[in-house]
Amino acid sequence: MGARDLAGLRAAITGGSSGIGAATARAFAARGARLAIAGRNAAALRKVAAATSAVCLPGDLAEPGCPRRTIDAAVGALGGLDILVSNAGIGWAGRFADMTEADIDTLLDINLRAAAQLARAAIPHLQRASGRLVFVGSVAGLVGVPGEAWYSATKAGLSCLADALRAELKPAGVGVTLVSPGVVDTPYFERRNEPYQRRHPKLMSAQAAADAITDAVCRGRDDVVVPLWLTVPARVKASFPRLYRLLAARLA
Ligand SMILES: NC(=O)c1ccc[n+]([C@@H]2O[C@H](COP(=O)([O-])OP(=O)(O)OC[C@H]3O[C@@H](n4cnc5c(N)ncnc54)[C@H](OP(=O)(O)O)[C@@H]3O)[C@@H](O)[C@H]2O)c1
Numbered sequence: 001m002g003a004r005d006l007a008g009l010r011a012a013i014t015g016g017s018s019g020i021g022a023a024t025a026r027a028f029a030a031r032g033a034r035l036a037i038a039g040r041n042a043a044a045l046r047k048v049a050a051a052t053s054a055v056c057l058p059g060d061l062a063e064p065g066c067p068r069r070t071i072d073a074a075v076g077a078l079g080g081l082d083i084l085v086s087n088a089g090i091g092w093a094g095r096f097a098d099m100t101e102a103d104i105d106t107l108l109d110i111n112l113r114a115a116a117q118l119a120r121a122a123i124p125h126l127q128r129a130s131g132r133l134v135f136v137g138s139v140a141g142l143v144g145v146p147g148e149a150w151y152s153a154t155k156a157g158l159s160c161l162a163d164a165l166r167a168e169l170k171p172a173g174v175g176v177t178l179v180s181p182g183v184v185d186t187p188y189f190e191r192r193n194e195p196y197q198r199r200h201p202k203l204m205s206a207q208a209a210a211d212a213i214t215d216a217v218c219r220g221r222d223d224v225v226v227p228l229w230l231t232v233p234a235r236v237k238a239s240f241p242r243l244y245r246l247l248a249a250r251l252a
Contacts, residue, residue, distance in 0.1 A: 005031060005032070005056075005218055006031035006033040006083075006124045006214070006217065006218065007031065007032030007033070007080040008032060008033075008034065009032075009033050009034070009083060010033070010034050010036075010076075010078035010079065010080055010081050010082045010083070010129075011028050011034070011036070011066075011070055011071065011072075011081075011082060011083035011084070011085060012036045012038065012057070012070070012071065012074035012081060012083070012084050012085070012087065012122070013025050013028070013034075013036075013037050013038070013085040013222075014037075014038040014039070014061060014070070014084075014085065014086055014087050014088040014114075014118065015038070015039060015088035015089065015136075016035075016037025016038055016039055016045060016048055016087075017038075017040070017041045017044035017045040017048060017055065018039065018041070018044060018186065018187055018211045019041030019177075019184065019186030019188055019197035019206050019215075020087055020136060020181065020184055020185055020186060020192065020206050020210060020213070021037070021039070021085070021088065021136075021217055022037075022044075022206070023205075023207050023209065023210035024047045024085055024087065024184040024209075024210040024213050024214065024238050025037050025054055025210060026048075026051060026052055026053075026210070026244055027207075027214040028083075028214060029051070029052035029053060029054070029182075031069055031218075033083070034078055035049075035052055035053070035054035035078075036054060036055040036056075036057050036073070036078055037049060037054045037055070037056060037057065038057040038058075038059060038061070038070045038088065038227065039054070039057075039058065039087075039088070040058065040166035041058075042056065042058045043165065045057075045058055045176040046175045048250060053097060055073075055074070055076060055078070056178070057070050057073050057077075057079040057230070058188035061088055061110055061114035061118070062070050062106065062109040062110050062113075062114060063108060065193045066114075067114050067117035067118040067120075068117065068121040070118065071084070071122045071125070072121070073228070074100040075125050076208075077087065079127060079235050080128065081122055081125040081126060081128055081129060081131060082126070082129045082131040083131055083133075083134065083217060084118060084119070084122040084126065084131075084132075084133050085134040085213065085217075086118050086119065086133070086135050086136065087134075087136040087213075088110060088114065089110060089111045089136065089192070090106070090107060090110050090186075090188075090191065090192065091113065091148070091151050091188055091189070092107055092148070092150060092151050092192055092195055093147055093148050093151070093192055093193060093194035093218075094147060094193060094228070095097065095147070096149040099150060103150075104150055107150055107151060107154050107210050108150075108154055110155075111151070111154035111155065111158070111218065112157045112158060112161075115135060115144045116156055116161060116173050116187035116248060119133055119135075119161070119165065122237050123169065123174065124173035126169075126174045127169075127172045127173065127174055130173035130174065130212075131174055131175075132174065132175040132176070132177060132217055132220070133165065133174060133175070133176045133177070134176075134177045134179060134213060134216070134217060135158045135160050135161070135162050135176075135177070135179070136179050136181070136213070137155045137158045137162070137178050137180045138151070138152070138155040138178065138180055139152075139181065139182050139201075139225060139230045139233070140155050140158060140235075141154070141155025141156040141157075141159045141178050141180060142156070142180055142225070142234040142237075143166065143237055143244075143248075144156065146248070146250060147252075152234050153251040155180075156186035158178070159178055159180070162176050162177070162178035163178075166222060166233055175220055175222075176222065177213075177217065177220075177221060177222060177223070177224065178214045178222070178223050178224070179209075179216055179223050179224045179228070180210060180223075180224070180225045180230075181200050181204075181209045181212070181225075182201045182204065182225075182226065182227055182234075183196060183198075183202070183203050183204070184203065184205070184206055184208075184209045185203040185204065185205055185206065186206050188194060196206075201227070204226070204227060208226065208227075209226055212224055225238065228231070237244045239246045
């Protein structure tokens, strides 16, 4: 899928019941996309659906089989699939050594395993439509944030998955986009075990993150960091790794 607008396109958005996913549903609906939105909170899903004419796909993506059922239901309801926005995710902050086994598994299950299973189920449909697979990663996945080690690792996994699938699916006409937001003002922080306390980067709105996702899909972009200035840490890390490590140690 190259550059195109969204009128009439069929999109599934996971994590559509809250935050970035709900804002993306509103942004896609405003451009004429036909939507299926997934999440666990059925009441919250219905509220977003009422404003976006979306089909609701309630379910816990960490449960075995749920990602495939979600894609099958989206395809059944929409008659195919042009875009999957794999956005559902959770955070965890604190010392890595303080994480429980269950914390590690839960983050892996929803942030990476479910995203992979969703992609696997969606790819045949996206191939038929020359569609686009969108992963919502994080700047933490590009540089590894101290105090968010495992969250960073799950998002780095998504970044690698996106790179590999982009090359693998190009001959089949499927585009792959990785959107890596900085810090976004959503319920994400109250849901994880620690509120956001840093002064920088500043919180941006879910609407700004959703606009970046929408723009990336419409323009057929591969890789988007939002806000743009947060590409700097990843560039410094790639070009001047020793300097990066010195700065990271100071700022940790
Ligand atoms: N907020 C940030 O600063 C930030 C920064 C970078 C990246 N991100 C990423 O952006 C994505 C969206 O986060 P957000 O900020 O919008 O947070 P949010 O408001 O907490 O939304 C998270 C969404 O994921 C869904 N979800 C979580 N666990 C799920 C599960 N087991 N099964 C199905 N759905 C599940 C939630 O559904 P229910 O509420 O219905 O359970 C909710 O819709 C995440 O991948 C997050 O890692 C966020």
